[in-house]
Amino acid sequence: MKVHIVGGGPAGLYLAILLRQLDHKVEVWERNPQNNTFGWGVVFSDQTLASLQEPDPTTHRLMTQRMRTWENVDIIHRGVCTSVAGNRFSGIARIDLLAVLQGRCQELGVPIHYATDIRHIPPGADLVVGADGVASRLRQRFRQRFGTQLGLGSNRYIWYGTQAPFAGLTLTFRLDGDDLFMAHSYKYSQDLSTFIVEVDEATWRRLRYLGEARSRRRLEQVFAPELQGQPLLSNRSKWIRFVNVVNQHWYSGNVVLLGDALHTAHFSIGSGTKLAMEDSLALWQAFRTHSTVEQALPVFESGRRSGLDGFLAAAVTSQRWFEQARNHMHLDVLPFCYRVMTRSSRVDDTSLQRRDPAFVAAYQQWLRLNDTGQE
Numbered sequence: 562m563k564v565h566i567v568g569g570g571p572a573g574l575y576l577a578i579l580l581r582q583l584d585h586k587v588e589v590w591e592r593n594p595q596n597n598t599f600g601w602g603v604v605f606s607d608q609t610l611a612s613l614q615e616p617d618p619t620t621h622r623l624m625t626q627r628m629r630t631w632e633n634v635d636i637i638h639r640g641v642c643t644s645v646a647g648n649r650f651s652g653i654a655r656i657d658l659l660a661v662l663q664g665r666c667q668e669l670g671v672p673i674h675y676a677t678d679i680r681h682i683p684p685g686a687d688l689v690v691g692a693d694g695v696a697s698r699l700r701q702r703f704r705q706r707f708g709t710q711l712g713l714g715s716n717r718y719i720w721y722g723t724q725a726p727f728a729g730l731t732l733t734f735r736l737d738g739d740d741l742f743m744a745h746s747y748k749y750s751q752d753l754s755t756f757i758v759e760v761d762e763a764t765w766r767r768l769r770y771l772g773e774a775r776s777r778r779r780l781e782q783v784f785a786p787e788l789q790g791q792p793l794l795s796n797r798s799k800w801i802r803f804v805n806v807v808n809q810h811w812y813s814g815n816v817v818l819l820g821d822a823l824h825t826a827h828f829s830i831g832s833g834t835k836l837a838m839e840d841s842l843a844l845w846q847a848f849r850t851h852s853t854v855e856q857a858l859p860v861f862e863s864g865r866r867s868g869l870d871g872f873l874a875a876a877v878t879s880q881r882w883f884e885q886a887r888n889h890m891h892l893d894v895l896p897f898c899y900r901v902m903t904r905s906s907r908v909d910d911t912s913l914q915r916r917d918p919a920f921v922a923a924y925q926q927w928l929r930l931n932d933t934g935q936e
């Protein structure tokens with residue numbers, strides 16, 4: 562089978578690696594030059610990493626060698642840091658991940674046409690893959706056929722990096738006058754952490770007049786205790802609203818969507834990169850057991866949908882929670898942390914008890930001592 566993949570991000574490259582090993586003839590087209598990427602660190606759960614091991618042990622080994630692992634979610638509310646254990650995740654620099662995937666493509670003889678912006682589908686393929694990201698041109702072209710729906714989150718957010726040391730995933734909530742700032746930070750290399758700041762609409766209305774450089778300085782002041790004197794590092798960073806992408810149909814004829822082109826999941830629940838690579842895995846699995854495009858694409862869609870829909874719904878619930886976070890800021894530290902941990906349906910009382918019994922015991926004791934009707 563001849564496969565043309567538009568987009569050399571994690572979804573496109575990982576799919577190329579897997580399909581090449583099923584002896585298909587694969588080519589990738591990437592708009593950017595090689596080594597020209599954006600973003601800081603990306604995260605993977607243990608479960609996702611385990612699922613990547615069998616399909617291509619080499620990629621798995623090269624990725625895990627470059628990862629930092631942590632156990633805790635640290636929640637900072639009212640200046641108090643509460644650690645909740647049992648949340649194991651690993652982070653890797655996006656640039657390192659892409660280098661691993663690009664190198665592996667080269668080893669396997671998959672041509673990547675860099676600096677080539679695809680305007681029309683490259684002709685002559687049995688299968689065309691739209692792995693061209695959240696603003697996918699390929700998806701736009703067949704928008705009616707895919708039944709694409711796009712939505713915008715009400716919060717604004719911006720991706721930075723920092724050399725400030727974070728132990729694990731740290732969620733910092735800070736009221737500064739009437740402004741509410743929320744930071745999602747995690748370590749992904751020896752000396753770098755991702756630092757995403759999210760603000761609600763009311764805060765954004767006051768912040769937007771400052772421009773990027775001055776608003777960055779404002780954030781450095783707001784998060785001074787966490788940043789410990791380290792600056793926020795920009796890499797094409799800009800304030801944006803989260804784009805929710807939903808497609809009613811995942812393929813049309815021999816054209817299939819993957820990764821951010823297909824769906825997005827808010828960064829508060831896990832990274833889009835992990836989902837993008839899991840999509841590739843699911844498509845590869847479909848082609849392992851079904852040799853034709855006509856057979857494999859419906860199998861891909863129905864199989865992957867069942868695992869993904871619940872996850873995407875939880876991502877939306879989590880996104881909405883952050884959009885309404887102001888409503889919870891009056892809570893004491895422990896009930897606030899409990900709300901943060903259980904904000905989506907994915908972590909319930911039972912799983913929280915399994916992850917960190919000491920945290921649950923402390924929260925239950927708080928409930929007994931504070932019969933204030935807060936919870």
Ligand SMILES: Cc1cc2nc3c(=O)[nH]c(=O)nc-3n(C[C@H](O)[C@H](O)[C@H](O)COP(=O)(O)OP(=O)(O)OC[C@H]3O[C@@H](n4cnc5c(N)ncnc54)[C@H](O)[C@@H]3O)c2cc1C
Nearest residue numbers: 568570571572592600601603679693694820821832833837
């Ligand atoms: C500014 C920004 C920063 C981000 N930083 C992080 C981060 O630090 N950590 C994290 O986990 N997630 C980050 N994300 C989210 C993350 O990028 C995605 O969830 C994830 O990369 C999805 O993988 P993908 O392969 O589906 O898409 P992408 O990684 O977006 O890859 C799509 C690729 O297609 C290429 N492309 C697009 N159009 C064309 C075309 N017409 N022709 C050829 N090539 C094309 C693009 O150049 C890109 O390389 C960030 C997103 C944005 C917008």
